[in-house]
Amino acid sequence: MNTFKVGIVGYGNLGRGVEVGLKNTKDLELVGIFSRRDPKQLDTTSPAYHIDELDSFKDEIDVLLLCGGSQKDLPVQAPQLAENFNTVDTYDNHNEIPTHFEKLDKVAKENNTVAVLSTGWDPGLFSLNRLFAEAILPEGDTYTFWGPGLSQGHSDAVRRVEGVKQAVQYTMPQEKMVEDVKNKKKVDYNKLSAHKRVVYVVLEEQAEQDKVKEAIITMPDYFEGYETEVHFIDEDTFASEHTGMPHGGTVLRQGQTSDKQTSVYQFALDLDSNPEFTAAVAIAYARAAAKLAREKVFGAKTVFDIAPGYLSPKDPADLRRELL
Amino acid sequence: MNTFKVGIVGYGNLGRGVEVGLKNTKDLELVGIFSRRDPKQLDTTSPAYHIDELDSFKDEIDVLLLCGGSQKDLPVQAPQLAENFNTVDTYDNHNEIPTHFEKLDKVAKENNTVAVLSTGWDPGLFSLNRLFAEAILPEGDTYTFWGPGLSQGHSDAVRRVEGVKQAVQYTMPQEKMVEDVKNKKKVDYNKLSAHKRVVYVVLEEQAEQDKVKEAIITMPDYFEGYETEVHFIDEDTFASEHTGMPHGGTVLRQGQTSDKQTSVYQFALDLDSNPEFTAAVAIAYARAAAKLAREKVFGAKTVFDIAPGYLSPKDPADLRRELL
Numbered sequence: 001m002n003t004f005k006v007g008i009v010g011y012g013n014l015g016r017g018v019e020v021g022l023k024n025t026k027d028l029e030l031v032g033i034f035s036r037r038d039p040k041q042l043d044t045t046s047p048a049y050h051i052d053e054l055d056s057f058k059d060e061i062d063v064l065l066l067c068g069g070s071q072k073d074l075p076v077q078a079p080q081l082a083e084n085f086n087t088v089d090t091y092d093n094h095n096e097i098p099t100h101f102e103k104l105d106k107v108a109k110e111n112n113t114v115a116v117l118s119t120g121w122d123p124g125l126f127s128l129n130r131l132f133a134e135a136i137l138p139e140g141d142t143y144t145f146w147g148p149g150l151s152q153g154h155s156d157a158v159r160r161v162e163g164v165k166q167a168v169q170y171t172m173p174q175e176k177m178v179e180d181v182k183n184k185k186k187v188d189y190n191k192l193s194a195h196k197r198v199v200y201v202v203l204e205e206q207a208e209q210d211k212v213k214e215a216i217i218t219m220p221d222y223f224e225g226y227e228t229e230v231h232f233i234d235e236d237t238f239a240s241e242h243t244g245m246p247h248g249g250t251v252l253r254q255g256q257t258s259d260k261q262t263s264v265y266q267f268a269l270d271l272d273s274n275p276e277f278t279a280a281v282a283i284a285y286a287r288a289a290a291k292l293a294r295e296k297v298f299g300a301k302t303v304f305d306i307a308p309g310y311l312s313p314k315d316p317a318d319l320r321r322e323l324l
Numbered sequence: 325m326n327t328f329k330v331g332i333v334g335y336g337n338l339g340r341g342v343e344v345g346l347k348n349t350k351d352l353e354l355v356g357i358f359s360r361r362d363p364k365q366l367d368t369t370s371p372a373y374h375i376d377e378l379d380s381f382k383d384e385i386d387v388l389l390l391c392g393g394s395q396k397d398l399p400v401q402a403p404q405l406a407e408n409f410n411t412v413d414t415y416d417n418h419n420e421i422p423t424h425f426e427k428l429d430k431v432a433k434e435n436n437t438v439a440v441l442s443t444g445w446d447p448g449l450f451s452l453n454r455l456f457a458e459a460i461l462p463e464g465d466t467y468t469f470w471g472p473g474l475s476q477g478h479s480d481a482v483r484r485v486e487g488v489k490q491a492v493q494y495t496m497p498q499e500k501m502v503e504d505v506k507n508k509k510k511v512d513y514n515k516l517s518a519h520k521r522v523v524y525v526v527l528e529e530q531a532e533q534d535k536v537k538e539a540i541i542t543m544p545d546y547f548e549g550y551e552t553e554v555h556f557i558d559e560d561t562f563a564s565e566h567t568g569m570p571h572g573g574t575v576l577r578q579g580q581t582s583d584k585q586t587s588v589y590q591f592a593l594d595l596d597s598n599p600e601f602t603a604a605v606a607i608a609y610a611r612a613a614a615k616l617a618r619e620k621v622f623g624a625k626t627v628f629d630i631a632p633g634y635l636s637p638k639d640p641a642d643l644r645r646e647l648l
């Protein structure tokens with residue numbers, strides 16, 4: 001088996017997910033975690049370093065897994081690090097992916113590195129399935145449903161409402177619509193009508209339920225226009241039931257192979273831990289990045305550009321025998 | 325847009341599926357259907373030729389879609405045709421895939437052609453999902469459930485029972501087990517316990533139900549050991565409800581991303597027409613074969629070896645913008 005050495009850049013949820021995920025791989029070895037914070041502060045038993053020390057690991061690391069945030073960290077860190085390292089990220093700002101790609105492609109080609117961007121599940125596996133479904137069933141419609149799953153951004157927004165002590169927001173697909181798509185019925189899909197938002201709130205002592213609820217469900221951009229449920233719970237319930245980071249969703253395509261024959265193509269994920277699964281996808285693409293670099297196929301790559309066999313530690317003959 | 329010219333070899337269910345499927349693609353043009361039978365006998369309005377005329381189309385066809393049977397036709401036809409043409413097949417004899425690959429790889433490399441083998445859905449898309457799921461979730465178990473779907477081989481076997489006038493056999497997954505896997509429960513899966521067989525029979529006039537039923541459910545290799553239901557119906561019901569070729573199934577993996585966190589990865593197909601969907605997959609891989617040949621990446625290729633972007637008629641920048 002090939003073995004490759006990897007580093008983790010950024011130690012948040014995703015960085016911890018990569019650290020734990022690497023325990024499941026025999027062919028990838030963790031060299032170190034690199035953070036902008038004082039490495040002694042990080043709650044880990046893995047080797048940890050300040051990010052300023054990274055350049056001295058240039059010859060010891062085959063691929064860096066970039067675990068910074070998509071909003072502020074990756075647009076800066078990814079192009080910089082791609083100068084000296086092969087990289088994988090989970091950049092999820094869909095509108096800005098083309099720009100992110102162009103920046104990385106230029107740096108990676110100039111420096112003979114491989115930069116795999118926007119892995120994870122959406123973008124990532126969901127994107128792959130949107131592509132497969134559309135390429136195979138050109139006549140049809142694709143639907144993406146997100147959830148049930150915790151939305152970090154919406155939870156943060158609820159926590160900023162006056163009177164809210166703790167809060168989580170789950171995005172839920174409208175199950176009836178999902179079933180209709182599976183049952184080959186016509187549906188009137190839009191992102192708003194296809195999802196509802198379910199909020200669990202622990203109130204501050206003096207706060208009034210009605211006021212808090214009103215402030216949430218009328219919040220523009222976040223809740224306005226969505227079917228929103230608000231549940232008030234106590235702190236113990238919050239602590240025992242709402243501290244995980246579950247997520248998932250479904251990509252569905254109804255396609256006509258001929259006038260009267262329909263195919264339903266379905267891909268679904270149900271994840272106890274969104275960051276751990278996202279990390280697991282990024283890890284498989286880190287293996288792919290290392291193989292591509294060895295073959296000198298430099299530049300920016302997305303999940304669309306990488307043959308699936310690269311993701312596996314098994315060799316092609318074993319894959320054909322065992323999995324085809 | 326690139327446009328490619330294709331030919332169909334063999335005009336059975338799959339060949340007809342490719343013919344109808346090509347009506348949904350703007351970038352692939354059908355040059356002709358090539359059959360071992362007298363082309364005048366074929367019930368088609370497309371150009372049809374005897375297979376002996378194929379060599380004279382060498383310069384007019386970019387890719388041949390091989391639609392012969394896996395048992396007898398493809399092992400002979402595929403290596404022969406790969407000498408002069410780029411080819412795609414749906415070879416589904418799982419145990420013999422490594423041999424089929426080796427034969428095709430040799431011929432294709434010697435003759436600078438591309439031979440894509442074992443596309444379709446199983447092998448094909450199901451294989452791809454087994455690979456993705458295992459590469460991303462190394463700790464876990466993968467389950468494949470087939471059906472509800474018509475099994476040609478089992479239907480044929482029932483039709484050979486004395487007293488049977490018409491028959492179809494549907495393979496059905498045990499729904500309870502599928503639900504258990506989705507719900508992250510442990511299951512005791514084996515192919516037999518995970519499926520049941522449902523048979524619809526139209527009897528010959530003198531035939532006895534009990535005898536026929538007994539002969540079916542005790543048939544070695546086909547039914548013995550399976551939960552089997554036998555339903556007796558009249559000819560009209562048979563004609564109106566049991567002449568389609570539906571199929572599908574589900575690939576599921578339960579994977580641990582860490583000790584207490586499970587991910588469920590699911591891929592499912594529900595197909596009104598098995599041959600039309602299989603053809604649709606083969607068509608997308610024909611496009612990929614043509615692109616690979618243009619890039620001079622010769623040899624045998626499986627779905628594991630082909631980057632997903634090759635399947636789409638869209639260019640990479642559009643794919644990134646629209647689907648990532």
Ligand SMILES: NC(=O)c1ccc[n+]([C@@H]2O[C@H](COP(=O)([O-])OP(=O)(O)OC[C@H]3O[C@@H](n4cnc5c(N)ncnc54)[C@H](OP(=O)(O)O)[C@@H]3O)[C@@H](O)[C@H]2O)c1
Pocket residue numbers: 009010011012013014015034035036037067068069070071073090091092093118119120121122123124274275278
């Ligand atoms: N493609 C997909 O399917 C998918 C799915 C989920 C998430 N994602 C992406 O993954 C990105 C990372 O998510 P995440 O949940 O890991 O974000 P996060 O926990 O906020 O971590 C982001 C960065 O913030 C810093 N950080 C973390 N905890 C900190 C703390 N306590 N104090 C100060 N700084 C801290 C870390 O960098 P330093 O160690 O350098 O300080 C870390 O790399 C998201 O932005 C999202 O775009 C993608």
Ligand SMILES: NC(=O)c1ccc[n+]([C@@H]2O[C@H](COP(=O)([O-])OP(=O)(O)OC[C@H]3O[C@@H](n4cnc5c(N)ncnc54)[C@H](OP(=O)(O)O)[C@@H]3O)[C@@H](O)[C@H]2O)c1
Pocket residue numbers: 333334335336337338339358359360361391392393394395397414415416417442443444445446447448598599602
């Ligand atoms: N990978 C997958 O997911 C998948 C799924 C479904 C099927 N398959 C594969 O696809 C293969 C083809 O399936 P199929 O349903 O198209 O088989 P089929 O209808 O039996 O056709 C096979 C060949 O038999 C000949 N033929 C067809 N009808 C005939 C007739 N009336 N009289 C004489 N010859 C006839 C045709 O060759 P000529 O025109 O040269 O005579 C045709 O190419 C199967 O063997 C299976 O392995 C794969």
